Amino acid sequence: MDLLRFTTAGSVDDGKSTLIGRLLYDSKSIFEDQLEAIEESSRKKGDENVNLALLTDGLKAEREQGITIDVAYRYFATPKRKFIIADTPGHIQYTRNMVTGASTANLAIILVDARKGVIEQTKRHSFIANLLRIQHVVLAVNKMDLVDYSQEVYDEIVTEYRAFASRLGNIVNIMPVPISALEGDNVVDKSTQMDWYEGSSLLYHLENVHVGGEENHVQARFPVQWVIRPQSNEFHDFRGFAGRIAGGVFKPGDEVVILPSGFTTSIKKIYQDETELEEAFAPQSVCMTLEDEIDLSRGDMLVKKNNPPEQGQDIEAMICWFSSSPLQARAKLVLRHTSKEVKALVSEIQYKIDIETLRKIEDDRSFSLNEIGRVKLRVGSPLFYDNYRKNRHTGSFVLIDPGTNETVAAGMIG
Amino acid sequence: MGNYHLSHLDQLEAEAIFILRETAAQFENPGLLFSAGKDSIVMAHIARKAFYPARIPFPLVHVDTGHNFPETIEFRDKYAEQIGARLHIGLVQDSIDRGTAVEETGANASRNKLQTVTLLETIEEQEYDAVLGGGRRDEEKARAKERFFSHRNDFGEWDPKNQRPELWNLFNGRKQPGEHFRVFPLSNFTEMDVWMYMHREGIELPSLYYAHERDTVTRNGVILAVSEFVQPRDGEVVERKKIRFRTMGDATITGAVESNADTMEKIIEEVAAARQTERGNRADDKRSETAMEDRKKEGYF
Structure with missing residues (x-):
């Protein structure tokens, strides 16, 4: 079976929780005791209908306030695919959660209320999906029942959205679909209310959309995560380099270059536990042995000669700031990239982006919570990296405040 | 490629x-x-x-x-x-x-x-x-x-x-x-x-996961196995049932389900058809x- 990870974004009240509830319910992923539990708490709160949002809002504070605070992960499966939903809250103050949810997603569902059309929040969600390089977007025009299932309303929204999204370069595929999450129109089954709509239902699209294009199978990258040395009689001289392939394809016999030392050797064997593999590719977790005894440890990287990554101590990146204390130029932080941790200095704040208008802000050089923009960083020892557009694994990093140990920013190189 | x-x-x-x-x-x-x-x-x-x-x-x-x-x-x-x-x-x-x-x-x-x-x-x-x-x-x-x-x-x-x-x-x-x-x-x-992973990997499990016959009592809607830790109380009837456990916890709170699934294949079928979560019969989660x-x-x- 296949796996699709997607994120859902929408503003308050545009029916995101109802849609997720509908997908879970119609795919029989809600259990009776869960339904009983939310029926019971809806009753206690005096709600008229069963509030499907209670399924996703798991924390006490969320249920009290009726808002989603944190990313919640939800699971459902159909005979065709397993799905992981990163359900992220839509309010502006939770941009960091949207960024988090989007970082592992293959697809984003962006919800629009048919009565309101494309609003600022729609643009912000799309901007984030694009920034995190989500290639597939489903534009779910919800609450079609409240606009009399009007094709005209729908077409207008789709046209406006496409015009906006054409300015966002990473989104390859936009699939618009008119739905009513409440009534179930075009969610699982095709609606009988909208004969003019010729596309497929939302679930059909989720089951069939081609994903997997986000792994880079060309440029070989293997960050060493852990060295396996059994120190047993049976495996006396065994030194295996364990890690998760971040790009490309590796085969036994392949010539590889070790970074940062620059030594060249070749792969002896590739293990996936006891099994010897003929080839290995992203995102497999494997263990490699090499022909030569070379000093190699966590943070080093195996690559191939013909397409090496970039190397250097000066990095330019887009970052999203997660901390309530603002970022200042010259701030000293810790940067975590692949299996490597280095010191980092923010050498320059170049600009921030107003994500409502996509305009650059150049006169305000400090980053506050949830702001996105471009910085230059100087790091303590060279990183081996790729542009985030080419490789999500080797193009991404997080920044950590060494004082509090909090993760304060997410970064995309390039 | x-x-x-x-x-x-x-x-x-x-x-x-x-x-x-x-x-x-x-x-x-x-x-x-x-x-x-x-x-x-x-x-x-x-x-x-x-x-x-x-x-x-x-x-x-x-x-x-x-x-x-x-x-x-x-x-x-x-x-x-x-x-x-x-x-x-x-x-x-x-x-x-x-x-x-x-x-x-x-x-x-x-x-x-x-x-x-x-x-x-x-x-x-x-x-x-x-x-x-x-x-x-x-x-x-x-x-x-x-x-x-x-x-x-x-x-x-x-x-x-x-x-x-x-x-x-x-x-x-x-x-x-x-x-x-x-x-x-x-x-x-x-x-x-x-379950699918355990089946694929041929993982061995404690026998409690597979259907077997056991003396049980039903308490607050939860089927508990009679053991040295769970003894029938006044008014409770001990029944011999074919049961299995979906989770493995403390014997005093881990509820069983009635089941005939005595192989992993049958359990997978049962899980696919289940209408209760596996923790649904854990008394500890039901407290609030x-x-x-x-x-x-x-x-x-």
Whole structure:
């Protein structure tokens, strides 16, 4: 079976929780005791209908306030695919959660209320999906029942959205679909209310959309995560380099270059536990042995000669700031990239982006919570990296405040 | 170019292996919680793969309420021996004897909550800086918010509203002395995934998971096995039933389901058709709507 990870974004009240509830319910992923539990708490709160949002809002504070605070992960499966939903809250103050949810997603569902059309929040969600390089977007025009299932309303929204999204370069595929999450129109089954709509239902699209294009199978990258040395009689001289392939394809016999030392050797064997593999590719977790005894440890990287990554101590990146204390130029932080941790200095704040208008802000050089923009960083020892557009694994990093140990920013190189 | 594509189980396994290796690399003294329940067996199985041909570089840790089924304990000891792992057992009884945990009284008394005390004492005494658990996000609504690397303060408490964001494959395990992490390599597995994975891998399980005949009583709608810890009360009728367990916990609270599924294939069919969550018959979760969140904040698994 296949796996699709997607994120859902929408503003308050545009029916995101109802849609997720509908997908879970119609795919029989809600259990009776869960339904009983939310029926019971809806009753206690005096709600008229069963509030499907209670399924996703798991924390006490969320249920009290009726808002989603944190990313919640939800699971459902159909005979065709397993799905992981990163359900992220839509309010502006939770941009960091949207960024988090989007970082592992293959697809984003962006919800629009048919009565309101494309609003600022729609643009912000799309901007984030694009920034995190989500290639597939489903534009779910919800609450079609409240606009009399009007094709005209729908077409207008789709046209406006496409015009906006054409300015966002990473989104390859936009699939618009008119739905009513409440009534179930075009969610699982095709609606009988909208004969003019010729596309497929939302679930059909989720089951069939081609994903997997986000792994880079060309440029070989293997960050060493852990060295396996059994120190047993049976495996006396065994030194295996364990890690998760971040790009490309590796085969036994392949010539590889070790970074940062620059030594060249070749792969002896590739293990996936006891099994010897003929080839290995992203995102497999494997263990490699090499022909030569070379000093190699966590943070080093195996690559191939013909397409090496970039190397250097000066990095330019887009970052999203997660901390309530603002970022200042010259701030000293810790940067975590692949299996490597280095010191980092923010050498320059170049600009921030107003994500409502996509305009650059150049006169305000400090980053506050949830702001996105471009910085230059100087790091303590060279990183081996790729542009985030080419490789999500080797193009991404997080920044950590060494004082509090909090993760304060997410970064995309390039 | 070939078809470089991984099935969902392969992707979940690769992710879990990555997390286990990351735990070994980022922490000095991790322990792997092992209750002989199916999730911890799967976690230990994947840990063996992650470090093959070396042994798992951390001990198995069991918090033993003293109210376990004998089949569970037998399986635990045999498994640890088989994989050559060190087994550390924290006894709830020791905490009670020390006076740090107080046995619950009353009709629905259980040692479930006391496990937190013993777990935190074990972590402190053994100086574990990371504890690997088999928890999954699909199990329960508070767990759906859990991180792979979940920070605990120096009281072992979880602050769900203030968690570190986790992006891509980048996990931040930095901490102050005295703090520790709970790490959940199986976060993205569902109950069905666990069963499908065990079937694929031919994983052996304690016999309690398979349908067998046993004397039971039904208490508050939960079928409990009659044992030295659960005796029929006045008015309760002992019935011989064909049952199996969907989760493996303390014998006083772990409810059984009536079932004829005596093979893994049949269990998978049953799980696919199930209309109740696997924790649906755990009396500990039924105590209140936020029972799990409350326990987790205090330091529960």
